Amino acid sequence: MFAVTAARISPDDPLSGLELGEHAEPARRDGWTTVSVRAAALNHHDVWTLRGVGISADQLPMIVGCDAAGVDEDGNDVVIHAVISDPDAGFADETLDPRRSLLSERFDGTFAERVAVPRRNLVPKPAALSFADAACLPTAYLTAYRMLFDKSGLQPGSTILVQGAGGGVATALIRIGSAAGYRVWATSRSEEKRERALALGADQVFPAGARLPERVDAVMETVGEATWSHSLRALRPGGRIVISGATSGPMPPADLSRIFFLQLSVVGSTMGTRDQLARLIRFCEQTGVRPLIDRTMPMTQARDGFAAMISGDLFGKVVFTL
Numbered sequence: 001m002f003a004v005t006a007a008r009i010s011p012d013d014p015l016s017g018l019e020l021g022e023h024a025e026p027a028r029r030d031g032w033t034t035v036s037v038r039a040a041a042l043n044h045h046d047v048w049t050l051r052g053v054g055i056s057a058d059q060l061p062m063i064v065g066c067d068a069a070g071v072d073e074d075g076n077d078v079v080i081h082a083v084i085s086d087p088d089a090g091f092a093d094e095t096l097d098p099r100r101s102l103l104s105e106r107f108d109g110t111f112a113e114r115v116a117v118p119r120r121n122l123v124p125k126p127a128a129l130s131f132a133d134a135a136c137l138p139t140a141y142l143t144a145y146r147m148l149f150d151k152s153g154l155q156p157g158s159t160i161l162v163q164g165a166g167g168g169v170a171t172a173l174i175r176i177g178s179a180a181g182y183r184v185w186a187t188s189r190s191e192e193k194r195e196r197a198l199a200l201g202a203d204q205v206f207p208a209g210a211r212l213p214e215r216v217d218a219v220m221e222t223v224g225e226a227t228w229s230h231s232l233r234a235l236r237p238g239g240r241i242v243i244s245g246a247t248s249g250p251m252p253p254a255d256l257s258r259i260f261f262l263q264l265s266v267v268g269s270t271m272g273t274r275d276q277l278a279r280l281i282r283f284c285e286q287t288g289v290r291p292l293i294d295r296t297m298p299m300t301q302a303r304d305g306f307a308a309m310i311s312g313d314l315f316g317k318v319v320f321t322l
Contacts, residue, residue, distance in 0.1 A: 001025055003112035004302045004320075005061040006049050006104075014050035014310065018303055023063060026108065026116035033073050033119045035080060038131035040110045041067040042305050042318040043139045043168060044247055045102065050306075054105055064104045065111035069125055069134035077125040079134045079281060080110065080117050081274045087120065095271050102139075102271070111299060113322060123278050128285045136291035136317045137280055139271065140168035144176050145280045146272040147220055147242045154240075156181030158217040161234050163187050163227040165197035165205065166315045169244060171292045173220045174200045179289045185216065187227070196315050200292060218242060228252030232264065240265040292316035 003023035010016045026034050046064045049055050055062060066082040082103045085094035094100060103109045103117070125134045147169075152160065162173045165186040177184040178201030185204045186197040194205035206212060208227065215236035221227065224246025231241050232255050243266065258264065272280070284290065294316035297305055305318040 001113040002299065003063045003108075004065065004299060006055070006064050007061045009050065009052035009055070009057055009060070011051045014047055015303065015306060017050045018064075018306060019061070020300065020302060023061075023112060026114055029116065031118055031120075032116050033122070034114050034116050035068065035070040035072050035078060035122070036114055037068045037070040037110055037112060037322050039069055039135040039322070040065050040299065040320045041135045041139070042302075042309055042320065043067065044245070044309065045139065046104070046109075046111075047306065047309055049104060059106075062104060063108035063110075063112050063115075065109035066102050066104055067135050067138045068110035068115060069131045070115075072122060077127075077131075078122040079125045079277065080115070080138060081121040081123060081277050082110075082138045083271050083274075084118065084121070093273055095273060111302060111320060121274065123274065123281060126281065126285050129281065129290075132293060132296055132319045132321065133284070133290050134281070135319055136168075136293065137284070138277060140317065141172040141176070141291055142272040142277050142280055143169050143244050143269065144172035144220075145283070146276055147244055147269045148173065148177055148180065148182070150272075150276070151242045151267050151269040152218045152220075152240060154182070154217055157183065159183040159185065159214075161185045161187070161212070161216045161219045161231070162202070163219065163221050163231060164208075164223040164247075165202070166190065166193040166312075167222060167247070168317050169222045170220070171197075171200060171316050174202050175289055175292060176283070178202065179287050185212065187230075193315055215239065222246075223248050225249035225252040229255065232258050235262065235264055237262045238264070240267060242267050242269050244269045293319055295319070296321060298322075
Protein backbone atom coordinates (compact mmCIF):
# COMPACT_ATOMS: atom_id res chain seq x y z
CA MET A 1 0.00 0.00 0.00
CA PHE A 2 1.06 3.62 -0.44
CA ALA A 3 2.35 5.36 2.71
CA VAL A 4 4.32 8.39 3.89
CA THR A 5 7.11 7.38 6.25
CA ALA A 6 9.81 8.84 8.44
CA ALA A 7 12.80 6.91 7.14
CA ARG A 8 15.57 8.96 8.77
CA ILE A 9 15.89 11.56 11.52
CA SER A 10 17.35 15.00 10.83
CA PRO A 11 16.85 17.83 13.34
CA ASP A 12 18.08 20.43 10.85
CA ASP A 13 16.61 19.10 7.60
CA PRO A 14 13.48 17.15 8.51
CA LEU A 15 12.25 16.81 4.93
CA SER A 16 15.33 14.78 4.07
CA GLY A 17 13.96 11.88 6.11
CA LEU A 18 10.50 11.85 4.50
CA GLU A 19 9.81 9.04 2.03
CA LEU A 20 6.72 8.32 -0.05
CA GLY A 21 6.08 4.91 -1.58
CA GLU A 22 5.10 1.32 -0.96
CA HIS A 23 4.86 -0.02 2.58
CA ALA A 24 3.74 -3.28 4.16
CA GLU A 25 0.08 -3.69 5.09
CA PRO A 26 -0.87 -3.00 8.75
CA ALA A 27 -0.05 -5.75 11.21
CA ARG A 28 -2.93 -7.66 12.83
CA ARG A 29 -3.30 -7.37 16.63
CA ASP A 30 -5.97 -8.65 19.02
CA GLY A 31 -8.60 -6.00 19.63
CA TRP A 32 -7.45 -3.91 16.67
CA THR A 33 -9.08 -3.25 13.32
CA THR A 34 -8.10 -1.70 10.01
CA VAL A 35 -9.48 1.57 8.65
CA SER A 36 -9.29 2.55 4.99
CA VAL A 37 -8.16 6.17 5.11
CA ARG A 38 -10.15 8.73 3.14
CA ALA A 39 -8.51 11.89 4.55
CA ALA A 40 -5.67 12.61 6.99
CA ALA A 41 -4.52 15.90 8.55
CA LEU A 42 -0.99 17.17 9.15
CA ASN A 43 0.20 18.33 12.57
CA HIS A 44 3.40 19.81 13.99
CA HIS A 45 3.83 16.45 15.72
CA ASP A 46 4.59 14.94 12.31
CA VAL A 47 7.39 17.44 11.69
CA TRP A 48 8.79 16.82 15.18
CA THR A 49 8.88 13.10 14.37
CA LEU A 50 11.12 13.81 11.39
CA ARG A 51 13.34 15.87 13.72
CA GLY A 52 13.63 12.90 16.11
CA VAL A 53 11.43 14.20 18.94
CA GLY A 54 9.53 11.39 20.68
CA ILE A 55 10.99 8.69 18.48
CA SER A 56 14.38 7.00 18.05
CA ALA A 57 16.19 5.87 14.92
CA ASP A 58 15.73 2.18 15.77
CA GLN A 59 11.94 2.59 15.39
CA LEU A 60 12.22 3.70 11.78
CA PRO A 61 10.80 3.47 9.21
CA MET A 62 7.55 4.67 10.79
CA ILE A 63 4.42 5.76 8.95
CA VAL A 64 3.73 9.30 10.15
CA GLY A 65 0.38 10.95 10.86
CA CYS A 66 -1.91 11.09 13.91
CA ASP A 67 -5.23 12.14 12.39
CA ALA A 68 -7.55 10.45 9.93
CA ALA A 69 -11.11 9.69 9.00
CA GLY A 70 -12.14 6.76 6.86
CA VAL A 71 -14.15 3.57 6.59
CA ASP A 72 -13.83 0.63 8.97
CA GLU A 73 -13.94 -3.05 8.06
CA ASP A 74 -17.73 -3.11 8.46
CA GLY A 75 -18.26 -0.21 6.07
CA ASN A 76 -18.90 2.44 8.75
CA ASP A 77 -17.61 6.00 8.40
CA VAL A 78 -15.35 6.69 11.38
CA VAL A 79 -12.97 9.18 12.95
CA ILE A 80 -9.82 7.83 14.61
CA HIS A 81 -8.91 8.84 18.16
CA ALA A 82 -5.12 9.10 18.04
CA VAL A 83 -4.28 8.39 21.70
CA ILE A 84 -3.19 4.78 22.20
CA SER A 85 -3.42 3.77 25.87
CA ASP A 86 -3.54 0.61 27.96
CA PRO A 87 -7.19 -0.15 28.80
CA ASP A 88 -6.04 -2.19 31.81
CA ALA A 89 -3.96 0.66 33.30
CA GLY A 90 -6.95 1.90 35.31
CA PHE A 91 -7.06 5.47 34.00
CA ALA A 92 -10.53 6.84 33.27
CA ASP A 93 -8.76 9.59 31.30
CA GLU A 94 -6.52 7.81 28.81
CA THR A 95 -4.37 10.93 28.36
CA LEU A 96 -3.10 10.44 31.93
CA ASP A 97 -1.76 6.95 31.24
CA PRO A 98 2.04 7.46 31.58
CA ARG A 99 2.59 4.81 28.92
CA ARG A 100 0.20 6.32 26.41
CA SER A 101 1.38 7.19 22.93
CA LEU A 102 0.03 8.70 19.75
CA LEU A 103 -0.27 6.94 16.45
CA SER A 104 3.10 7.22 14.68
CA GLU A 105 5.09 7.04 17.95
CA ARG A 106 5.02 3.28 18.69
CA PHE A 107 2.57 2.18 16.02
CA ASP A 108 2.35 3.19 12.37
CA GLY A 109 0.35 6.34 11.74
CA THR A 110 -2.40 7.49 9.42
CA PHE A 111 -0.61 8.76 6.31
CA ALA A 112 -1.30 5.57 4.39
CA GLU A 113 -4.03 3.83 2.45
CA ARG A 114 -4.86 1.78 5.55
CA VAL A 115 -4.10 2.10 9.26
CA ALA A 116 -4.53 -0.35 12.16
CA VAL A 117 -6.02 1.02 15.38
CA PRO A 118 -7.68 -0.36 18.53
CA ARG A 119 -11.42 -0.83 17.93
CA ARG A 120 -12.13 1.33 20.99
CA ASN A 121 -10.42 4.26 19.23
CA LEU A 122 -13.08 4.54 16.53
CA VAL A 123 -15.74 7.25 16.79
CA PRO A 124 -18.68 7.35 14.33
CA LYS A 125 -18.45 10.11 11.73
CA PRO A 126 -21.79 11.84 11.12
CA ALA A 127 -22.86 12.44 7.53
CA ALA A 128 -22.85 16.20 8.19
CA LEU A 129 -19.03 16.20 8.42
CA SER A 130 -16.92 15.53 5.36
CA PHE A 131 -13.97 13.18 5.65
CA ALA A 132 -11.63 16.17 5.28
CA ASP A 133 -13.35 18.10 8.08
CA ALA A 134 -13.45 15.06 10.35
CA ALA A 135 -9.77 14.30 9.78
CA CYS A 136 -8.83 17.68 11.28
CA LEU A 137 -10.51 17.05 14.64
CA PRO A 138 -8.57 14.37 16.59
CA THR A 139 -5.44 16.40 17.42
CA ALA A 140 -5.63 20.18 16.91
CA TYR A 141 -9.35 20.64 17.43
CA LEU A 142 -9.58 18.10 20.24
CA THR A 143 -6.65 19.83 21.97
CA ALA A 144 -8.44 23.18 21.64
CA TYR A 145 -11.72 21.71 22.89
CA ARG A 146 -10.08 20.31 26.02
CA MET A 147 -8.16 23.54 26.66
CA LEU A 148 -11.32 25.63 26.53
CA PHE A 149 -13.98 23.45 28.11
CA ASP A 150 -11.94 21.34 30.52
CA LYS A 151 -8.72 23.10 31.51
CA SER A 152 -9.49 26.84 31.37
CA GLY A 153 -12.11 26.78 34.12
CA LEU A 154 -13.94 29.58 32.31
CA GLN A 155 -17.51 30.04 31.20
CA PRO A 156 -18.68 31.62 27.94
CA GLY A 157 -18.41 35.41 28.07
CA SER A 158 -14.90 35.22 29.54
CA THR A 159 -12.00 36.80 27.65
CA ILE A 160 -9.28 34.52 26.32
CA LEU A 161 -6.08 35.41 24.48
CA VAL A 162 -4.90 33.02 21.77
CA GLN A 163 -1.20 33.36 21.04
CA GLY A 164 0.10 32.77 17.53
CA ALA A 165 -2.98 32.91 15.29
CA GLY A 166 -2.45 30.75 12.24
CA GLY A 167 -1.41 27.42 13.73
CA GLY A 168 -3.79 24.47 13.80
CA VAL A 169 -4.60 24.62 17.52
CA ALA A 170 -4.76 28.43 17.51
CA THR A 171 -7.25 28.57 14.65
CA ALA A 172 -9.26 25.82 16.34
CA LEU A 173 -9.36 27.86 19.56
CA ILE A 174 -10.63 30.92 17.69
CA ARG A 175 -13.23 28.93 15.76
CA ILE A 176 -14.54 26.94 18.74
CA GLY A 177 -14.21 29.76 21.31
CA SER A 178 -16.12 32.23 19.16
CA ALA A 179 -18.91 29.73 18.47
CA ALA A 180 -19.19 28.93 22.19
CA GLY A 181 -19.55 32.57 23.25
CA TYR A 182 -16.10 33.43 24.57
CA ARG A 183 -14.59 36.83 23.82
CA VAL A 184 -11.56 35.79 21.79
CA TRP A 185 -8.48 37.94 21.30
CA ALA A 186 -5.56 36.74 19.18
CA THR A 187 -1.99 37.73 18.39
CA SER A 188 0.26 37.22 15.38
CA ARG A 189 3.42 38.75 13.96
CA SER A 190 1.72 38.74 10.56
CA GLU A 191 -0.79 41.45 9.67
CA GLU A 192 -2.34 39.08 7.12
CA LYS A 193 -2.85 36.39 9.75
CA ARG A 194 -4.36 38.94 12.15
CA GLU A 195 -6.89 39.93 9.48
CA ARG A 196 -7.71 36.30 8.83
CA ALA A 197 -8.16 35.70 12.57
CA LEU A 198 -10.78 38.46 12.63
CA ALA A 199 -12.59 36.84 9.71
CA LEU A 200 -12.41 33.52 11.56
CA GLY A 201 -14.24 34.93 14.59
CA ALA A 202 -11.70 36.71 16.81
CA ASP A 203 -13.12 39.85 18.48
CA GLN A 204 -9.81 41.72 18.46
CA VAL A 205 -6.31 41.02 17.16
CA PHE A 206 -2.93 42.43 18.15
CA PRO A 207 0.70 42.23 17.02
CA ALA A 208 2.76 39.72 18.95
CA GLY A 209 3.80 41.18 22.31
CA ALA A 210 1.49 44.23 22.06
CA ARG A 211 0.02 45.89 25.13
CA LEU A 212 -3.62 44.83 25.48
CA PRO A 213 -6.58 47.10 26.32
CA GLU A 214 -7.20 45.08 29.48
CA ARG A 215 -5.98 41.91 31.10
CA VAL A 216 -7.59 38.64 30.11
CA ASP A 217 -9.07 35.76 32.08
CA ALA A 218 -6.93 33.10 30.41
CA VAL A 219 -4.23 32.71 27.77
CA MET A 220 -4.22 29.75 25.40
CA GLU A 221 -0.53 29.09 24.83
CA THR A 222 0.97 26.87 22.15
CA VAL A 223 4.01 28.94 21.13
CA GLY A 224 6.22 28.73 24.22
CA GLU A 225 9.40 30.75 24.66
CA ALA A 226 8.60 33.48 22.14
CA THR A 227 5.29 34.48 23.75
CA TRP A 228 5.60 33.31 27.37
CA SER A 229 6.50 36.66 28.95
CA HIS A 230 3.65 38.37 27.10
CA SER A 231 1.25 35.63 28.20
CA LEU A 232 2.13 36.20 31.87
CA ARG A 233 1.79 39.98 31.54
CA ALA A 234 -1.57 39.64 29.78
CA LEU A 235 -3.29 37.84 32.67
CA ARG A 236 -5.52 39.42 35.28
CA PRO A 237 -4.77 38.53 38.91
CA GLY A 238 -5.87 34.96 39.47
CA GLY A 239 -5.79 34.26 35.72
CA ARG A 240 -4.64 31.09 34.05
CA ILE A 241 -2.36 30.00 31.24
CA VAL A 242 -3.39 26.77 29.53
CA ILE A 243 -0.43 25.39 27.61
CA SER A 244 -0.53 22.55 25.11
CA GLY A 245 2.61 23.17 23.06
CA ALA A 246 5.87 25.05 22.75
CA THR A 247 6.71 25.32 19.06
CA SER A 248 9.23 28.13 19.64
CA GLY A 249 10.99 26.37 22.53
CA PRO A 250 10.12 24.81 25.91
CA MET A 251 12.39 26.75 28.31
CA PRO A 252 11.15 30.34 28.83
CA PRO A 253 12.02 32.39 31.95
CA ALA A 254 9.47 31.29 34.54
CA ASP A 255 8.97 34.72 36.19
CA LEU A 256 7.97 33.04 39.44
CA SER A 257 7.56 36.34 41.28
CA ARG A 258 4.74 37.40 38.97
CA ILE A 259 3.13 33.97 39.17
CA PHE A 260 2.95 33.83 42.97
CA PHE A 261 2.26 37.54 43.57
CA LEU A 262 -0.66 37.64 41.12
CA GLN A 263 -1.70 34.08 42.05
CA LEU A 264 -1.59 32.92 38.46
CA SER A 265 -2.12 29.32 37.40
CA VAL A 266 -0.23 27.40 34.73
CA VAL A 267 -2.11 24.32 33.53
CA GLY A 268 -0.85 21.74 31.09
CA SER A 269 -3.19 20.15 28.56
CA THR A 270 -2.50 17.27 26.20
CA MET A 271 -4.84 15.99 23.49
CA GLY A 272 -8.20 14.76 24.83
CA THR A 273 -10.16 11.62 25.56
CA ARG A 274 -12.20 9.52 23.19
CA ASP A 275 -15.37 10.76 24.88
CA GLN A 276 -14.25 14.37 24.41
CA LEU A 277 -13.62 13.66 20.73
CA ALA A 278 -17.16 12.29 20.42
CA ARG A 279 -18.54 15.45 22.08
CA LEU A 280 -16.39 17.67 19.85
CA ILE A 281 -17.81 15.92 16.78
CA ARG A 282 -21.33 16.49 18.12
CA PHE A 283 -20.46 20.14 18.88
CA CYS A 284 -19.40 20.64 15.25
CA GLU A 285 -22.51 18.87 14.00
CA GLN A 286 -24.84 20.95 16.19
CA THR A 287 -23.22 24.37 15.76
CA GLY A 288 -22.12 24.16 12.15
CA VAL A 289 -18.50 24.86 13.14
CA ARG A 290 -16.09 23.33 10.65
CA PRO A 291 -12.29 23.18 10.80
CA LEU A 292 -10.39 25.82 8.86
CA ILE A 293 -8.52 24.03 6.08
CA ASP A 294 -5.62 25.92 4.48
CA ARG A 295 -5.15 23.43 1.67
CA THR A 296 -6.19 19.97 0.55
CA MET A 297 -3.89 17.85 -1.58
CA PRO A 298 -3.38 14.22 -2.62
CA MET A 299 -1.27 12.25 -0.17
CA THR A 300 1.18 11.70 -3.01
CA GLN A 301 2.04 15.42 -2.62
CA ALA A 302 2.61 15.17 1.14
CA ARG A 303 6.12 16.61 0.86
CA ASP A 304 4.65 19.96 -0.24
CA GLY A 305 2.35 20.01 2.78
CA PHE A 306 5.23 19.32 5.16
CA ALA A 307 7.29 22.05 3.51
CA ALA A 308 4.48 24.58 3.99
CA MET A 309 4.20 23.71 7.69
CA ILE A 310 7.95 23.94 8.22
CA SER A 311 8.07 27.37 6.56
CA GLY A 312 5.04 28.64 8.49
CA ASP A 313 3.17 29.33 5.26
CA LEU A 314 -0.18 28.15 6.66
CA PHE A 315 -3.38 29.45 8.21
CA GLY A 316 -5.35 26.39 9.25
CA LYS A 317 -4.95 22.72 8.49
CA VAL A 318 -3.29 20.74 5.71
CA VAL A 319 -5.38 17.76 4.64
CA PHE A 320 -4.15 14.82 2.56
CA THR A 321 -6.73 12.84 0.61
CA LEU A 322 -6.80 9.36 -0.84
